[in-house]
Amino acid sequence: MSDQEAAPAGGGQDQRNLLTRVAAAVVLAPVAIGAAYAGGVIWIALVTLGAAGLLIEWLMVTGSARDLSVVGNGTAALALAGVCLALRWLDAALVVLALGLACVMVVSAGRRRWTAAGFLYAAAALLASALVRLDQSEGLVALVLVLLVVWATDIGGYFAGRSIGGPKLWPRVSPNKTFAGAIGGLVASLLVAAGFAALGLGKVIPLIVLGACLSVASQLGDLFESAVKRRFGVKDSSHIIPGHGGLMDRLDGYVAAIVMAAIFGILRGGVDGVGRALMVW
Numbered sequence: 306m307s308d309q310e311a312a313p314a315g316g317g318q319d320q321r322n323l324l325t326r327v328a329a330a331v332v333l334a335p336v337a338i339g340a341a342y343a344g345g346v347i348w349i350a351l352v353t354l355g356a357a358g359l360l361i362e363w364l365m366v367t368g369s370a371r372d373l374s375v376v377g378n379g380t381a382a383l384a385l386a387g388v389c390l391a392l393r394w395l396d397a398a399l400v401v402l403a404l405g406l407a408c409v410m411v412v413s414a415g416r417r418r419w420t421a422a423g424f425l426y427a428a429a430a431l432l433a434s435a436l437v438r439l440d441q442s443e444g445l446v447a448l449v450l451v452l453l454v455v456w457a458t459d460i461g462g463y464f465a466g467r468s469i470g471g472p473k474l475w476p477r478v479s480p481n482k483t484f485a486g487a488i489g490g491l492v493a494s495l496l497v498a499a500g501f502a503a504l505g506l507g508k509v510i511p512l513i514v515l516g517a518c519l520s521v522a523s524q525l526g527d528l529f530e531s532a533v534k535r536r537f538g539v540k541d542s543s544h545i546i547p548g549h550g551g552l553m554d555r556l557d558g559y560v561a562a563i564v565m566a567a568i569f570g571i572l573r574g575g576v577d578g579v580g581r582a583l584m585v586w
Contacts, residue, residue: 356383358552364423379408386398442580458523466482566583
């Protein structure tokens, strides 16, 4: 997720940036929702590709992408883990990812800790995305809730931050984000959670609390990614998505939110009941 509040610009440039962001979202959102609805191999394939992209961009940001052995071993491990997850071999997926982490650490020529952190970041996104959706009873609803909360947080933060402005949230890391944007994103996420409750998809209070937690996680994930880029003097992780930068810029909030959702779901319902644990109280 790129900065909630873009840097000041002229009216024409500002409008073009917004239109570019909207156009990209119009294309990407149906793909994500469609894959989530299909589930199974289609969803796992999408999140596996996303995880590989996250790893490659992380390595680009941290200056390790030229080490082809790291890229090759890391993406191969993620791909094989994706196959295991598609077959519901969860234990095998964990073993593959553990071996993949060991491999990238062994072959990494430098910045080994950052390389390991990037692999763990991508692996966590892959595992969490798979576990939430694999729940046959409530997996789809839980996943859509996470997606909509993250998107609502981004959109609410963007417009609240630009229209209200005010004190900066953490200027040293992300100079364009404001407290108004953070609050606007949180309010938007609560509206999404309330909407799910109104549709009879869960109880009001638990969903409101869950939506708030996921929104905060999404914003912290955004700040975390900004801090990593700031550490290495990088503005965008790549330019693969018009108006949004790279996959890390687009998925930073989602990664944090889906990982939090998966951890919470596992604690309540085990690995086979993540979605139900999130939605049924």
